[in-house]
Every structure is written in structure tokens, then in C-alpha cells.
Amino acid sequence: MTDVAAVRELAERLARQAGAIQRDRYETTLDVRTKSAAIDLVTEVDDACEALIVDTLAVERPDDAILAEEGSGDDRADAAWRWVIDPLDGTVNYAHGYPRFCVSIGVQLDGTGTVGVVYDPLLDELFAATRGEGATCNGRPIRVSEERELSRALLATGFAYDVHQSDEDNLDHFARFAKRARGLRRDGSAALDLCYVAAGRVDGFWELKLHPWDVVAGNLIVDEAGGRTSDLSGRPPTGDGRETVASNGHVHDAMLEMFGR
Ligand code: IPD
Ligand code: CA
Ligand code: CA
Numbered sequence: 001m002t003d004v005a006a007v008r009e010l011a012e013r014l015a016r017q018a019g020a021i022q023r024d025r026y027e028t029t030l031d032v033r034t035k036s037a038a039i040d041l042v043t044e045v046d047d048a049c050e051a052l053i054v055d056t057l058a059v060e061r062p063d064d065a066i067l068a069e070e071g072s073g074d075d076r077a078d079a080a081w082r083w084v085i086d087p088l089d090g091t092v093n094y095a096h097g098y099p100r101f102c103v104s105i106g107v108q109l110d111g112t113g114t115v116g117v118v119y120d121p122l123l124d125e126l127f128a129a130t131r132g133e134g135a136t137c138n139g140r141p142i143r144v145s146e147e148r149e150l151s152r153a154l155l156a157t158g159f160a161y162d163v164h165q166s167d168e169d170n171l172d173h174f175a176r177f178a179k180r181a182r183g184l185r186r187d188g189s190a191a192l193d194l195c196y197v198a199a200g201r202v203d204g205f206w207e208l209k210l211h212p213w214d215v216v217a218g219n220l221i222v223d224e225a226g227g228r229t230s231d232l233s234g235r236p237p238t239g240d241g242r243e244t245v246a247s248n249g250h251v252h253d254a255m256l257e258m259f260g261r
Helices: 004-024 043-059 093-094 169-181 191-198 212-224 252-258
Strands: 030-034 041-043 065-068 080-090 104-108 110-122 125-130 135-137 154-157 182-185 204-209 228-229 244-245
Touching: 004 043, 004 080, 004 104, 004 110, 004 125, 041 043, 041 093, 041 104, 043 065, 043 080, 043 104, 065 212, 080 093, 080 191, 104 191, 104 212, 104 252, 110 191, 110 212, 125 191, 125 212, 135 212, 154 169, 154 191, 169 182, 169 252, 191 204, 191 212, 191 244, 204 252, 212 244, 228 252, 244 252
Parallel strands: 065 080, 154 182, 154 204
Antiparallel strands: 030 041, 080 104, 104 110, 110 125, 125 135, 204 244, 228 244
């Protein structure tokens, strides 16, 4: 097995194992704490999922770098492989018993997104991509939608945890798209939003102030499903997630125009 195939297999196994923790603990009483703001939550399940993934990587991939949202990874600069992990994307949903959350594991090789796996444990949907090999959901190839008109597009977005404090709150863009698109969804998991672009369930997605762990897996899955990813000016994404636009490609320029850059 090549190194890439081994990484993909491990990423899938870890995503399924962490997803099983989420499924087991869903709708149970949780220890919930706040992070950067009163609306920015973390639960013991975020921690348990991250521990499972990081502890396994320490044994099976001791030379690789790890950037994990809750901070337990060693993001060493000298490694060729780097695992970028959101152990539970959709924590506010999870804490409220709203059934939309996932595990997101993106793996970069020399800085390039090479493997992406996103697992939704309730629907038992595993989205995955390896660079150059296409994208799949539960092993079946997926593809972005064919919609060409923004006025007929279903779009998704989200809001950062500083939305109560910051003027850069995405509400201006949200209002403009609400007047242009067929529909807008704010469903609380950026990684699944990206996979839904890849699967043609929504035609486009944008969000500000995301982080690498939200987008490294999902951006690759969109690209490999024939879509386009960029920042708000149309430049290729840097992987930091601060400006994220993803679409079926056809409505991308029309979406970019809405940001008025
Ligand atoms: C959040 C979700 C949400 C997005 C937020 C993210 P978390 O991630 O992806 O959809 O709007 O910006 O921070 O905190 O649940 O891992
Ligand atoms: Ca996240
Ligand atoms: Ca998270």
C-alpha cells in the first residue's frame, strides 16, 4: 500500500471511531464549557474525540504533525505529513441535540491537501477524497450540482463566534444573498456544508473567519467533486479558512460579485 493510501485508510478509521463516540453520547447529559465567547462551546465529547485521534496518531504516525482544534496535537514544522483535525464540527448543534455534526480530518503532504475525510455519524455518511482520485460518499463517486443561475441556487453559510461583538459579522453578505438566491441555510457545521457542496445538495457555501480544521478536508472534497474553492476575491484558498467560498464552479463568479471586492 502506498503512503497516501495508508493515510486515507487511517483517516477513515479514525473518523469512524470518533463518530461512534459522538453517536454514543448524543442526547446524553454533557459537561459543556465556553471558549472564546459565551456562544463558543466545547464539550467532553470534543475532547474525547480529539484524544482518540491524537493518541492513535502518536502511536501509528509518530513523525507526522498534528493541528487539532482543542490544542492537544504537536504541530511540528519539520514534518512532511500534517493532520488537520476538527474532532467535532457542529458543537453548538451537538450540545442542543440538533442532529447535524461530524468529524473532519484533512491531511496535507508538504502543505498540499492530499486526503480529506468527513464523517456524519447519525446519517452514517463518510465523505472522502484523495487528491487526483475524485470524491466519494460511502464509496460512491459524488459530484457538484449543474446549477448555473444564482437565482436558482441553494446556498449555505455560517457565522463566527464573535458575531455578537464584531462588525465583520457576515450579516451584510447574508442579507444580500437572501435577496438573490433561491434559499439560504445556516446549519451549523462548516465541514458538512462543504461536503454538501461536493455532493450537489447545495450549490455554494461561504463563511468568514473559519479555521484550517474546518476547511482542509472539505475544500479537497469539493475540488475533487469538480467544484471550485477560493477566498472572497477568487484566489485559491490558503488553507487558513479565514475567507471561504466553495461552489459547483458555475455560480462561483456570481457569488464573488456579491462580496463587492
Ligand atoms: C463551527 C461550525 C459552524 C461555523 C462556525 C465553526 P465548531 O465549528 O463549523 O458551522 O459557523 O464558524 O466554528 O466550533 O462547531 O467546531
Ligand atoms: Ca469547526
Ligand atoms: Ca470543533
